[in-house]
Amino acid sequence: MQTALEFYQLSSVGDREINQDCMAHRVCADYAVFVVADGLGGHQAGEKASRYFCKGLIEQAQPYQGRIIQQPEQGVREWIAAAVNRMRELFDGDSFASDAHTTCAILYLDDKRIITAHCGDSRIYRLNPSQVLWRTKDHSFTQRLFDEGEISEWEMGIHPEQNKLTRSINVLSTPSVDIRVFPAMRSGETFILCSDGFWECIKEQEFLQLSQPASGKDELKKMAQMTILRAQGKSDNCTVQWVRKR
Numbered sequence: 001m002q003t004a005l006e007f008y009q010l011s012s013v014g015d016r017e018i019n020q021d022c023m024a025h026r027v028c029a030d031y032a033v034f035v036v037a038d039g040l041g042g043h044q045a046g047e048k049a050s051r052y053f054c055k056g057l058i059e060q061a062q063p064y065q066g067r068i069i070q071q072p073e074q075g076v077r078e079w080i081a082a083a084v085n086r087m088r089e090l091f092d093g094d095s096f097a098s099d100a101h102t103t104c105a106i107l108y109l110d111d112k113r114i115i116t117a118h119c120g121d122s123r124i125y126r127l128n129p130s131q132v133l134w135r136t137k138d139h140s141f142t143q144r145l146f147d148e149g150e151i152s153e154w155e156m157g158i159h160p161e162q163n164k165l166t167r168s169i170n171v172l173s174t175p176s177v178d179i180r181v182f183p184a185m186r187s188g189e190t191f192i193l194c195s196d197g198f199w200e201c202i203k204e205q206e207f208l209q210l211s212q213p214a215s216g217k218d219e220l221k222k223m224a225q226m227t228i229l230r231a232q233g234k235s236d237n238c239t240v241q242w243v244r245k246r
Contacts, residue, residue, distance in 0.1 A: 007243045008217045014235030021195045021239035022050035024058045031110040033061050034241050038103040038122050038195040045100035053102050056086030072181045080175050088171040101168040105193045114182040120168045125192040127211035139167035157200030191243040197236030201227040
């Protein structure tokens with residue numbers, strides 16, 4: 001996977017005082033994993049939740065890889081549960097652990113399959129140069145409004161209750177994630193993993209700027225700067241990973 005993939009990532013505090021987003025990746029000879037997490041909770045609880053979850057997920061990637069190959073969906077579910085167990089250990093009796101929540105967007109790649117997993121409103125987009133093929137469906141109040149035809153895709157990002165989630169990861173409960181398995185990634189395809197601070201002020205068709213053959217680090221940086229400026233001083237933390245198969 002190392003020679004087949006090109007990837008970039010960035011994270012900005014935006015207009016907030018603390019960055020509660022976290023991102024991580026592991027690219028090996030036979031597989032790669034990328035993750036974005038957006039923490040929720042005061043007293044640094046959200047910041048710790050996203051960081052501990054990412055740490056746990058990357059630490060547990062190698063032990064669960066064989067299981068993922070044998071039974072992809074169940075293997076990923078067990079891997080995420082192990083990451084949450086590690087997250088619980090890292091909190092180590094912290095009195096604010098019960099208030100610590102995080103979203104997650106996970107992309108696993110090997111030579112035979114793509115696996116996506118997500119919880120909350122951190123997203124994964126799959127693109128080719130001509131179209132947005134799909135995105136993950138948020139676990140949020142605004143996603144329900146969109147599904148019911150009450151608001152548009154653009155209005156999801158600017159809705160006053162945009163940050164109202166229906167699902168998140170917490171150490172006190174079994175993680176509930178949506179997992180999808182696909183055939184291997186095709187040459188020229190692009191995946192975007194991002195927190196809501198990145199996608200909320202970007203129109204869906206604008207994502208295509210990131211999927212053109214010549215696009216890369218510069219375009220990603222410009223897009224992040226654009227979404228922060230569009231928030232007009234109210235930008236959330238902004239985190240994004242860009243992954244392409246050569």
